[in-house]
Amino acid sequence: MTRITDLIHSGDHVPGSPAPLTTPIFETTTYLFDSAADVIAYNEGRSDKYLYSRYGNPTVVAVEEALASLDRAERALLFSSGMAAIATTLIGSLCAGDEVLCAAAIYGGTLHLLHDLLSRFGITTRFVSLEELASLGPVFSERTRVVWFESPTNPTLRCVDIRTVAAACRARGVLSVLDNTFASPLNQDALALGVDLSMQSATKYLNGHSDVTAGVVSGPRQLLAPIERARRLLGTVLDPMPAFLLGRGLKTMAVRVARHNENALAVARALEGDARISRILHPGLASHPDHAIAAGQMSGFGGMVCIDLHGDYDRAVRAYDRLRVIKRAASLGGVESIVSLPVLTSQWGHSDEQLAAAGVTKGMLRLSIGLEDVADLLGDLAHALG
Numbered sequence: 001m002t003r004i005t006d007l008i009h010s011g012d013h014v015p016g017s018p019a020p021l022t023t024p025i026f027e028t029t030t031y032l033f034d035s036a037a038d039v040i041a042y043n044e045g046r047s048d049k050y051l052y053s054r055y056g057n058p059t060v061v062a063v064e065e066a067l068a069s070l071d072r073a074e075r076a077l078l079f080s081s082g083m084a085a086i087a088t089t090l091i092g093s094l095c096a097g098d099e100v101l102c103a104a105a106i107y108g109g110t111l112h113l114l115h116d117l118l119s120r121f122g123i124t125t126r127f128v129s130l131e132e133l134a135s136l137g138p139v140f141s142e143r144t145r146v147v148w149f150e151s152p153t154n155p156t157l158r159c160v161d162i163r164t165v166a167a168a169c170r171a172r173g174v175l176s177v178l179d180n181t182f183a184s185p186l187n188q189d190a191l192a193l194g195v196d197l198s199m200q201s202a203t204k205y206l207n208g209h210s211d212v213t214a215g216v217v218s219g220p221r222q223l224l225a226p227i228e229r230a231r232r233l234l235g236t237v238l239d240p241m242p243a244f245l246l247g248r249g250l251k252t253m254a255v256r257v258a259r260h261n262e263n264a265l266a267v268a269r270a271l272e273g274d275a276r277i278s279r280i281l282h283p284g285l286a287s288h289p290d291h292a293i294a295a296g297q298m299s300g301f302g303g304m305v306c307i308d309l310h311g312d313y314d315r316a317v318r319a320y321d322r323l324r325v326i327k328r329a330a331s332l333g334g335v336e337s338i339v340s341l342p343v344l345t346s347q348w349g350h351s352d353e354q355l356a357a358a359g360v361t362k363g364m365l366r367l368s369i370g371l372e373d374v375a376d377l378l379g380d381l382a383h384a385l386g
Ligand SMILES: Cc1ncc(COP(=O)(O)O)c(C=O)c1O
Pocket: 081, 082, 083, 084, 107, 109, 150, 154, 179, 181, 182, 200, 201, 202, 203, 213, 214, 215, 331
């Protein structure tokens, strides 16, 4: 063999098993077969080999197994982002002519995907208020195939009775999907509450370190099968390197989420009653409009807090600009506290009507409370509001 050929073929195969404690990063797009018979066995489902990483990769599969176990699901599928998870789930589960019932209080990306993009392919969406969603009976139509909702919602943290929505969907054979990003499975056991599929942006609490973009959908194998087929065709699967980082983040998730819960509740309680704030929204506060619902389905209330400075955009911008410890950035669920102005980020581009339907005002600040010392966060907020 020449040196040129050797450069390509030598050193690739680790002899024996080094038995690593953690799952290695299988940074490969394709896999070796010993013979044509070997390929045939794979094609016929008689082999545990891999063919191509867009179809499956050992690092990705290992993290999918961890996520399935977290959600107590038969299976979990990983995607290259939360939006990839949402789009692939909808495309894999729907046909032209089908209708989606979606809560109007929903992440902006989900709203635009349904309203602007999937509508071009004959999938229509009816956006309904949380009140309509809670009394689902009358809002179903003959064509309704999927109900898509969040609880708590982004950014107002409203909660919907998940058991009721799931039961109404099941009774009509409609697929129910909960975007469980804000709560995470450690605070809210979506599948145990009855929804068919649980979806999350793994970019947030699952990874927890603001350095990976990923999404996940978990549930029964049978419901995930058409979504997995769509993932192969759309190519929306996660790469092994971010899957590895996500898997590492998962190992500390329970400790992180407990601290997020504790810090956010402490911040919400400390700010409650402050005259500079017209409304403070956190599902753990007894004053929250959906506290009773949240208490009935959440074991912890999450790390998100939303404050409204009397609907006044200028006041919100002033406070936003004055924060020093809490970082001005989009996203949530990382170890560092983050603040966003929903009208400039998650609800950017919404009409006044869409903002009103989502319950979002121009004076709102959305806080993703991190793992810092809560005294430093309270000091920062006092300075920003002062
Ligand atoms: C509730 C919710 N769902 C889905 C998404 C989309 O996830 P990603 O940004 O990972 O695509 C987000 C993003 O902020 C979100 O907040």
